[in-house]
Amino acid sequence: MDNKVTALKPCHNFNSGHRKERHFTKEYAAIVSNGRGGLATSVTLRIYHTDTTAYAALWYNRVEIHGSGTGKAGGYGYDRPSAAASAAFRAAGVDLAKNIGGVGPTAIRGAVEALARKLGSRKVHIHEAHP
Secondary structure: OOOOOOEOOEEEOOOOHHHHHHHHEEEEEEEEEEEEEEEEEEEEEEEEEOOOOEEEEEEEEEEOOEEEEEEEEEEEEHHHHHOOOOHHHHHHHHEEEEOOOOOOHHHHHHHHHHHHHOOOOOOOOOEEEOO
């Protein structure tokens, strides 16, 4: 992990129009201990990609802290999924030390892990799923 959450102001800025289930591309999930000997998912980020636009939907939940947000990115010449993910983090009230917009999938993984750690998890496994 090479990123940190500098501020967390949990909120829900979720645009359901950004969920393009037919265009699901990838999911990043932070798997953590649930404190009772089991596992839980504290952060989930889903990426959707049409021909011209990437969309991201973020949910996080840990004890009394929860939020969600979505984002989108279009255009050319940069990594649209990470730009959409960056917008989703901002919409969900998560400020990151390093901007992940346009940087690529490694930055997305680092941001998901950083948020899970900010939510109180010390041991975090990032699971990636795709169609």
